Amino acid sequence: MVYLTRVEHFNAAHKLYNPAWSREQNEATFGPCANENWHGHNYEIHVTVKGRPDADTGFIMDVKALSKLIKEHVLDPLDHQNLNIDVPWLAGKMCSTEVLAEAIWQQLAPHISGCTLHQIRLYETPRIYVDYFGE
Template sequence: MVYVTRVEHFNAAHKLYNPNWSKEQNEEAFGPCANANWHGHNYELHVTVKGIPDPDTGFIIDVKKLSKITAKHILDKVDHKNLNVDVDFMEGKLASTENFIIEIWKQLEPHITGGKLHQLRLYETPRIYVDYYGE
């Protein structure tokens, strides 16, 4: 099995806020991330596809095609957007990085052909990231 990873970058704003809680509860749980005026991140998304290389091309998936799929189904929807307000697939969900990566998977997985989507890694900051394997 071979694994190939494409890295993409985007910027987005969000806030962590549970509408069922009081302002005080949100501030206690989420601190400055509950700021009513939002805050932003320079995200880095790693998309890993696994498979056996095609004997004719040597590719699991054409990485240019993978980039176009990622742009169409993720980047065009989230780049320079507010995850809480502007992104349809995040509607009604707490915009944590953990929830966000699950929803990204749901958007990408049906469009990956040739190989199989194996892992997503989403960096929120250079020191904080989440991994998801579709489980």
């Protein structure tokens, strides 16, 4: 099995806030991430597909096609947006990095063909990231 990863970048704002909780409980749980004026991240996403190389091209997937799918289904909807407000497929969800990685998988997986989406690795900061394998 061969694994191919495409790395992309986007910027977005969000806040972590449970409307069923008091402001104090939200601040105790989420700290500065519960800031009522939002906060932003420079996200880095690694999209990994897996498969067997095609005999004619040597590719498991054309990286230009993968890049186009990521742009259309992930970057365009998320880049420079408020995740809590501007992204319909995140409406009503807690916009944590964990939930965002799962939602990105759901947006991208149906469009991958000829191979299999293997992993979404989403960096919120250079020291914090989430891996999601579609499970």
